[in-house]
Every structure is written in structure tokens, then in C-alpha cells.
Amino acid sequence: MISNERALRTDLLTLDRSRSEPLYRQIVQRLRDAIEQGLLRPGARVASARSLASELGVARSTVELAYGQLAGEGYLLARGQAGTVISPRLPPRAPRRAARGSTPGPLTLAPVGPPPPFQLGIPALDAFPRKLWARLATRRVRATTIADMNYGDPAGYAPLREAIATYLRVSRGVACSPAQVVVTAGHRASLALVSRALLAPHDGAWVEEPGYPPTREVLQGAGLRVVSVPVDTQGLRVADGLRRAAGAKLAVVTPSHQSPLGYSMSMARRLELLAWAQDAKAWIVEDDYDGEYRYAGHPLPALKSLDAQDRVLYAGTFSKVLHPGLALAYLVVPEPLVERCTRAAGVASNGCPQLAQAIVCDFLQEGHFARHIKKMRLLYARRRAMLAAELQKAFGEAVQVELRGGGMHLIARFGGLGSDTALSRRAQGAGLHCRALSERYAGKPALEGLLMGFTNIASQAEVRQLVGRLRNALVVG
Numbered sequence: 001m002i003s004n005e006r007a008l009r010t011d012l013l014t015l016d017r018s019r020s021e022p023l024y025r026q027i028v029q030r031l032r033d034a035i036e037q038g039l040l041r042p043g044a045r046v047a048s049a050r051s052l053a054s055e056l057g058v059a060r061s062t063v064e065l066a067y068g069q070l071a072g073e074g075y076l077l078a079r080g081q082a083g084t085v086i087s088p089r090l091p092p093r094a095p096r097r098a099a100r101g102s103t104p105g106p107l108t109l110a111p112v113g114p115p116p117p118f119q120l121g122i123p124a125l126d127a128f129p130r131k132l133w134a135r136l137a138t139r140r141v142r143a144t145t146i147a148d149m150n151y152g153d154p155a156g157y158a159p160l161r162e163a164i165a166t167y168l169r170v171s172r173g174v175a176c177s178p179a180q181v182v183v184t185a186g187h188r189a190s191l192a193l194v195s196r197a198l199l200a201p202h203d204g205a206w207v208e209e210p211g212y213p214p215t216r217e218v219l220q221g222a223g224l225r226v227v228s229v230p231v232d233t234q235g236l237r238v239a240d241g242l243r244r245a246a247g248a249k250l251a252v253v254t255p256s257h258q259s260p261l262g263y264s265m266s267m268a269r270r271l272e273l274l275a276w277a278q279d280a281k282a283w284i285v286e287d288d289y290d291g292e293y294r295y296a297g298h299p300l301p302a303l304k305s306l307d308a309q310d311r312v313l314y315a316g317t318f319s320k321v322l323h324p325g326l327a328l329a330y331l332v333v334p335e336p337l338v339e340r341c342t343r344a345a346g347v348a349s350n351g352c353p354q355l356a357q358a359i360v361c362d363f364l365q366e367g368h369f370a371r372h373i374k375k376m377r378l379l380y381a382r383r384r385a386m387l388a389a390e391l392q393k394a395f396g397e398a399v400q401v402e403l404r405g406g407g408m409h410l411i412a413r414f415g416g417l418g419s420d421t422a423l424s425r426r427a428q429g430a431g432l433h434c435r436a437l438s439e440r441y442a443g444k445p446a447l448e449g450l451l452m453g454f455t456n457i458a459s460q461a462e463v464r465q466l467v468g469r470l471r472n473a474l475v476v477g
């Protein structure tokens with residue numbers, strides 16, 4: 001709240017101490033209501049946790065907890081030294097229901113606006129070649145023809161499908177024709193398409209435990225019977241899947257870099273999984289969301305490259321290599337499924353915006369994509385090493401940093417400082433978007449730790465400042 005909203009502030013935040021509802025929740029609810037009603041303007045600075053706490057007569061940690069939750073829901077944005085502001089780009093009323101429903105969706109509701117520190121899964125937005133992008137976009141806009149303004153192919157812009165097929169053949173070992181590529185509006189849209197085209201309500205679907213919550217949510221939303229299958233250092237434990245639901249019709253896996261543990265699926269497990277799919281006449285969705293990012297050795301070939309029986313649908317996204325604001329992804333479907341899947345794409349929507357697809361197509365065809373990936377691999381390896389070293393320096397023996405072969409986040413285990421959910425709450429209170437590994441389990445968590453994105457940490461000075469803040473939040477706060 002800014003100073004001329006002082007009266008409003010006191011009014012809004014008169015807390016009712018006779019209620020059983022915790023004080024921090026009362027603060028969250030009132031601020032959320034005020035933001036949604038437009039009483040607090042997007043971009044406006046809110047009082048520091050310290051000053052609001054003293055005004056309300058509560059502990060600073062109570063206000064920090066409330067701010068942390070609101071930041072997680074996308075209402076507030078921590079801007080380091082510049083303080084905390086009402087998010088400038090609030091999704092109109094969207095978070096309200098999700099935030100209050102029985103299944104809060106902090107992981108599916110990614111914060112809008114600039115990524116907060118340690119936010120997971122966002123590429124280095126500062127390193128995106130915006131000038132080049134603007135040049136390609138301008139050229140495409142200027143060249144718009146009458147045909148470009150008509151409906152496009154719901155399965156995707158043909159030259160982009162061709163460019164994706166070429167890229168996958170060369171870089172990911174996936175041999176496919178352009179006709180097998182369907183362009184979608186993101187991972188969720190790809191999964192929804194698979195569910196609609198290939199599965200029936202109540203079919204069983206294996207998902208990884210721990211896993212990526214939106215995967216589970218989309219499949220549940222499609223009426224499938226979702227079955228959690230544990231993951232170990234070799235990836236999905238296929239034998240457990242067989243014990244729990246051998247007759248399932250779908251498995252969604254992240255073989256290159258398991259989300260969130262980071263292990264690559266072993267060859268033995270890959271073959272076991274393919275054999276199960278063949279026997280059960282089930283489909284496998286290979287979610288290769290960040291397979292491009294490996295820091296040791298070469299990117300691993302995709303599971304799809306072993307798929308002699310046409311059971312694997314390969315799902316890629318431009319969110320990690322370009323940026324998530326594009327909202328473009330793709331699905332490679334086996335040849336015999338092309339007609340079913342392209343028809344389902346046409347039933348679902350008019351397809352993705354032609355202009356964005358055309359720009360991405362030029363980006364790929366003119367070699368910028370491959371160059372950008374190569375650059376980002378080096379940059380991320382540097383940023384990751386910087387964060388790991390700083391954590392080690394700041395926390396010493398109290399932290400164990402886990403680095404895998406690839407990915408866009410690391411896992412930090414802090415001994416003796418509390419549960420990972422408590423730590424993540426404290427970090428979020430300080431405006432740091434670390435997530436708890438245990439939130440990634442649908443059932444009882446087997447492992448704990450903080451998941452920390454490193455891709456957007458721009459400098460040594462920034463990492464020092466952020467880790468200092470984290471230390472204050474976890475150890476002092």
C-alpha cells in the first residue's frame with residue numbers, strides 16, 4: 001500500500017483476534033479482496049513487512065507469511081531492494097477461485113510479471129535475443145498476406161511443423177514427418193489433446209511421484225483415473241506401476257530429466273516401460289520439457305527414438321528454450337494416430353496464432369534456435385555453479401546441494417532448519433520463490449528439499465544478495 005492509501009490500509013486490515021482463523025490468513029484474504037476490487041492498484045508498492053507488522057501489532061513473520069502466499073498466488077511481486085508491489089499484470093480475477101478452492105494451486109499458478117528470484121522453469125529472460133526477435137517479427141508483420149489472415153491449420157503452421165520435425169531428427173534423435181507434428185498452446189493443451197483423442201473416461205493413467213502437478217491435474221480434469229507411480233534414481237518404477245494398475249492406458253514420464261528430481265531414466269527402465277505399453281496397448285507421453293539442457297556430456301536421445309512399436313507421443317515445448325509467454329508447444333504423434341490427433345486438434349480450437357508460429361519458424365530455420373540453445377547451455381551451467389557455490393559458502397555444512405546432469409533448477413537440502421514447506425514459506429515471505437520438494441508429491445513425501453531455479457540470476461552480485469536474503473529468512477527469520 002502506498003502512503004496516500006493509509007486510511008484504506010488500516011480499515012482493510014483491522015484483524016479479528018477472536019476468530020480461529022490465523023492472523024496471516026486474515027491478512028491474505030483482505031489484501032486479496034482489496035486487490036481484486038481494484039482498491040489497491042497494480043504496480044503500487046506495499047508497506048514493508050516490518051512497518052505493516054508494527055502497525056497491526058503482529059509479528060513481522062506473520063506479515064511475511066501473508067506476503068509470501070500472495071506472491072505465490074501472483075498478487076504480489078517482490079522486487080528486491082525496490083520493495084514489494086502489487087503485481088502489475090494480475091490475471092483478471094483468475095486466481096481467486098484457485099486460491100480458495102480445496103486444492104490450492106501454487107505450482108500451476110505461475111506468478112505473472114517478471115519472474116521472482118529462484119522461480120522454477122523460466123529460461124533466462126534477460127538473455128533472450130529481443131532485438132533479433134523484434135526484427136523477425138517486424139519482417140513477418142510487414143509481409144502479411146490475405147492468406148495469412150484466414151483461418152490456419154489447427155494442427156499448426158505447415159512450415160513450422162516441418163522445421164520442428166527437422167530439429168527433432170537432428171537434435172533429439174526423433175525421426176518423424178511434419179504431418180506427425182501437432183502445434184499446441186502448451187503442455188496442458190498437448191495432454192488434453194492426447195486425452196481427448198486416445199483415451200476414454202476412467203482409463204488409468206500413470207504419473208510420476210513426485211511429479212509435475214499440472215500433469216496430474218489435467219489428466220484428472222479429463223476424467224482419467226490417475227495412478228501415482230514412484231520414481232527412483234533410474235526413473236519411473238515400472239514394476240510398481242504394474243502392481244498398482246497394469247491395465248492403465250497412459251503413462252506420462254519425463255525421461256531426460258525427471259521433474260523434479262532430475263534423474264535420467266535408465267535404459268533398462270526405458271525398455272521395461274516400452275514393453276509394458278506394448279503389452280497393455282497403452283500410450284506413453286514423453287514430456288521432454290527441458291531435454292536440451294545438459295551440462296555434462298551430450299543431451300540424451302529421446303525415449304521416442306527407441307519406440308519401434310509406435311506407442312510414444314513426444315511432447316516438447318518452446319517455453320523453456322524460447323519463453324513461456326509464447327505459449328507454444330508441440331506433440332509428435334505416431335504415424336497411425338495422425339488422423340485422430342489432427343482431427344481432435346480441429347475440434348478443440350482454431351489452432352495457435354499464425355503470426356507467433358511464423359516467427360518461431362523463422363527463428364528455427366535461420367539457425368537462431370540452435371545458437372540460442374548452445375549459448376543458454378553455457379550460461380545456465382555458469383549460473384548454476386554460481387548459485388551452488390554461494391549456497392555452500394553461506395550455509396556451509398547445513399546445506400547439501402544436489403546437481404544433476406541437466407535442468408533449470410537445483411535441489412538444496414537444509415539440515416536442521418525445519419521442514420521444506422516451512423522453509424519455502426519463510427523464503428517466500430522474503431520474496432524468494434523457492435518451492436518445497438514435498439509439494440510435488442500427491443501422497444506422503446519420501447524426500448524433502450528446496451527447488452531453486454537458477455536461470456535468471458544475472459550476476460555474482462545478485463546471487464550473493466539473494467542467497468544472503470535466503471540465509472536471513474531461513475536461519476535468522
Ligand SMILES: Cc1ncc(COP(=O)(O)O)c(C=O)c1O
Pocket residue numbers: 120121185186187188212254259287289317318319324328329
Ligand atoms: C515437467 C514439465 N513439463 C512441461 C512443462 C511445460 O509446460 P508449458 O508448455 O505449459 O510451458 C513444464 C514447465 O514448467 C514442466 O516443468
